[in-house]
Amino acid sequence: xxxxxxxxxxxxxxxxxxxLASEGGRCYIPRAMARKDRRSTQHGRRQELLAAGDHRGAxxxxxxxxxxxxAPEAARAEAxxxxxxxxxxxxxxxxxxVGVAIALALTVWVLVAG
Numbered sequence: 001x002x003x004x005x006x007x008x009x010x011x012x013x014x015x016x017x018x019x020l021a022s023e024g025g026r027c028y029i030p031r032a033m034a035r036k037d038r039r040s041t042q043h044g045r046r047q048e049l050l051a052a053g054d055h056r057g058a059x060x061x062x063x064x065x066x067x068x069x070x071a072p073e074a075a076r077a078e079a080x081x082x083x084x085x086x087x088x089x090x091x092x093x094x095x096x097x098v099g100v101a102i103a104l105a106l107t108v109w110v111l112v113a114g
Contacts, residue, residue: 046082055086062086 049058062079065071071079 046079050082050085058082059086 046058046061049055049061059082062082065075065079066083
C-alpha cells in the first residue's frame, strides 16, 4: 500500500473522494507565467496581505518589488507607499519611550523609597 491514493488503497467510508482529473476534476490551475502578468498581480497581492494582517509578507513583497530593476515606476511608488504605511509613526514611538521611562522611574522610586 503506497498511501491513500496509491494502488490497493481503499476508500474511507463516509468520506468523499478527492476530485481527480480522471473523475472530471481540475488538476491544472493556470497561474501568471509571464513577467508582466506577475507584476500586475503584485499590487493586489500586497493589498490582500495587508487586509489579512500579514504585514511581514506585504513588507517582503514590497522590498522584492523595489529590488527588481525591471519593475515599473508605478509599482515602485506603490511599494514605497506600502513600506511607508507599515513604518511606525515617530510620535507614537516617542510616546511609548516616554511611557517606558516613566514606568521605570516609578519602579525605581518605589523600590528605593519603599
